[in-house]
Amino acid sequence: MKTIKVGIIGCGVIGSAVAQAVGERFPRSIRVTYLCDHNKERALWLRSVLGRNVKILTAVQLIRLSDVVVEAASGSISASVARQALQLGKRILIMSVGGLLEIKNWSELIKKSRGRVWIPSGAITGVDGLIAASQARVRKVQLVTRKPPQGLQGAPYFLKHRFPVLKGVEEKRVFRGTALAAAKAFPQNINVAAVLSLAGIGPKKTMVEIWTSRAYRSNRHEVSVEGDFGKMQTVTTNIPSPKNPKTSYLAVLSAIASLKEMVSSLQIGT
Numbered sequence: 001m002k003t004i005k006v007g008i009i010g011c012g013v014i015g016s017a018v019a020q021a022v023g024e025r026f027p028r029s030i031r032v033t034y035l036c037d038h039n040k041e042r043a044l045w046l047r048s049v050l051g052r053n054v055k056i057l058t059a060v061q062l063i064r065l066s067d068v069v070v071e072a073a074s075g076s077i078s079a080s081v082a083r084q085a086l087q088l089g090k091r092i093l094i095m096s097v098g099g100l101l102e103i104k105n106w107s108e109l110i111k112k113s114r115g116r117v118w119i120p121s122g123a124i125t126g127v128d129g130l131i132a133a134s135q136a137r138v139r140k141v142q143l144v145t146r147k148p149p150q151g152l153q154g155a156p157y158f159l160k161h162r163f164p165v166l167k168g169v170e171e172k173r174v175f176r177g178t179a180l181a182a183a184k185a186f187p188q189n190i191n192v193a194a195v196l197s198l199a200g201i202g203p204k205k206t207m208v209e210i211w212t213s214r215a216y217r218s219n220r221h222e223v224s225v226e227g228d229f230g231k232m233q234t235v236t237t238n239i240p241s242p243k244n245p246k247t248s249y250l251a252v253l254s255a256i257a258s259l260k261e262m263v264s265s266l267q268i269g270t
Helices: 013-025 042-049 059-065 074-087 099-102 106-112 129-131 179-185 193-201 250-264
Strands: 003-008 029-035 068-070 091-094 116-118 138-147 172-178 207-212 219-227 229-236 242-248
Touching: 003 013, 003 059, 003 250, 013 029, 013 042, 013 250, 029 042, 029 059, 029 250, 059 074, 068 074, 068 250, 074 091, 074 099, 074 106, 091 099, 091 250, 099 179, 099 193, 116 138, 116 250, 129 138, 129 193, 129 219, 129 229, 138 193, 172 179, 179 193, 179 207, 242 250
Parallel strands: 003 029, 003 068, 068 091, 091 116, 138 207
Antiparallel strands: 138 219, 172 207, 219 229
16 A cells, blocks of 8 residues: 655644644554744744654645645635645645635535545534534534633733633633634634534524633633434533643544544444
8 A cells, every 4th residue: 555645834832732742642553744834943943753764845745746735824824725735736724723614615616626525523523423413404513612711811802802701710711703703713723613614504693701810720611512313412621721821632533533533444433
């Protein structure tokens, strides 16, 4: 079997974790060959860790030469990376899913391409159930996310809104709106909302609430779905990455599982 050449755009917490996991888990079938990051030092560090003849390229070069592109940079470029990869008929795994909500002709773009897109479920459970339920009528999809304050700080939402004053262990709702609005307001925090909206009833109908408290020590996502199939509720409590509190460890594992699916003859789940 031909070794799959992987190019990773974004050498931060998720990108570096995926790159190292590829070497450990798929040494024969998948190889990280190319890296790209706007921070050259970060890319150089990851190349030194991988210990292989890995090349650091521009995003355009990486997309052209890779068999599989892993986007782990940010929602500000994920749509552009996806477009370029699909136009060249590449396989691409998108981690910054919120950026895809900006593509208006998304389904048309995919139909015209020989490429394929993988969108990992990320830091939530229940996506398979929602995809199955969406084959009939789904009336409601709601996400309630609870995050520690440090996991929300720096979000664009707080350029126009005051960060909540937290006293003791009280809980405060920071945001309520559509998944589309949430993806713009919290691009590094709420990829799970984008995943749910693409799997279900769309970014304008999927509703999101974000809560915070000093008492929170983990990221908690509660998903509620109602439709012709009945009702479904899932709760996922994630341990934040020690290197970046805005990233859940399960999101990293989800990306690795998606890569495994690319080379596996067995697919379990919807």
